[in-house]
Amino acid sequence: MMVPEITPEEQVELDRALYDALKPLASAVRSRETGLPADRMWDGDPVDVALSVLAAWKVVDAEVKRLTANAAATAGSYGASYAQLGSVWGITRQGARKKWPDAVSRPVLSTSTLELFGGTAELVQTSPGGWAWTAKGADGASSAADEGTSYPSTEEAAAHAGAFLKEHALDAVRRP
Template sequence: MTVPEITPEERAELDKALYDALHPLASAIRSRQTGLPADRAWDADPVEVALSVLAAWKVVDGEVRRLSGQAAATAGSYGASYEQLGAVWGITRQGARKKWPDAVGRPASAAADTRRLALFGGTAELVRASAGQWTWAGTGADGASGAADEGARCTTAEEAAAHAGAFLKEHAPGTDRPS
């Protein structure tokens, strides 16, 4: 996959959406910096106003970095390689590994492929299968045992945790269960 290009029209739409999203944040930052009400926050030295807009872009930049890291980790959890992540970002495999060091799981021991979940007074173990998919087995607070259906596999640990968590909630103290 190559770095995606956007059309001039798409760029104009993106610019507008970003400026629309930025304005309330810049206004809030400016108001906090000056102590002025939001409707007067822009009545100041133009340099100070421009710097408050720059401060808002800095916040947005940090959020974009955080969200892109989450997207890289999600892609890695589905099996994307650092080579693929780098290609999308327009950097080398090594650059992607440096940018998102934990995005792609490394082959490790079976112990590293097992996670424990404790919720609603019960516990569950999430296990990564050899094919990279996840399964779970657990014991509810009421002593009931449960596991992923035979042959059912989840594509991420989070998906397996959601299924296990639903089971544990169903078997929590005080939970009404159908007879």
Template sequence: MTSFEITPEEQVELDKALHDALNPLASAMRSRASGLPEDRMWEADPVEVTLSVLAAWKVVDAEVKRLTAIAAGTAGSYGASYEQMGAVWGITRQGARKKWPEAVSRPATTAARTSGALELCGGTAELTQEDSSGGWRWTGKGADGTHGAADAGTWYVTKEEAAAHAGAFLKEHALSQA
């Protein structure tokens, strides 16, 4: 994986850019808190001034966390795994999953899932629901050995409707009783 460490020169430029962005925010916050004009913010009590700077960094920190979560979600939407995000952030896969729980969505299963079996008139039918559409289908084997299924492209709205059609098939293909 590519190293994401920055050079000393880049660190100097980053520090300057962050301080340049922070000063107007700290000045505005201090002005609101003290009632002093922004251009006189630095003339206030040094403890109050430094606390204003600290408060501004807190705002920046919260914004960086928000933007980081958005970046993680974007990476996840393009297929990045928690393992990859953790590697970039310098944490474990589990740490990345905890930090950005919604960043990677689990892929929806498109295969049909079995939802039950029906035994009737000596035959059996299997009912399935398609995850992507929610529609129900059936396949079955009658007591006389005939195989059948819902017509191609036919999906039933409910499980009960699919079971009724499967039941009719099984009844039709029951062994005749003498």
């Protein structure tokens, strides 16, 4: 996704909306600083008035940063990567990770052990939707899922590991 460009008309509308949203906050800041009634709060030294407006923009800037982090976290919770977040923001993947370090959660991969036919298999989550296995049969033979093979569920990986363990059970060795 590219960084969105806005038209000159959209820029004018955005500026107008931001200034309209800023006016009540800037007025409140100015009123608190001067103690002047509403009809005179903008009276005074132009530097002081401009600094009151700047102080209000600082509050807005902090709020925009907070809302931006929330939006990045929401996108990350739906599966967006840091590369995608960076692309939208016009920065690198690394820049996005630095800007919003908790936006994309790393899945906690899990493992479980399966004991069947005198052998043991370890089921390993290789990705959020993938599973693999390694096993050692009762006869001492070892094996694993083929390189690059990923099963869609722990049950399917367990079935393949279980078939290996059955094939390498001690009573299977004694069979004619």
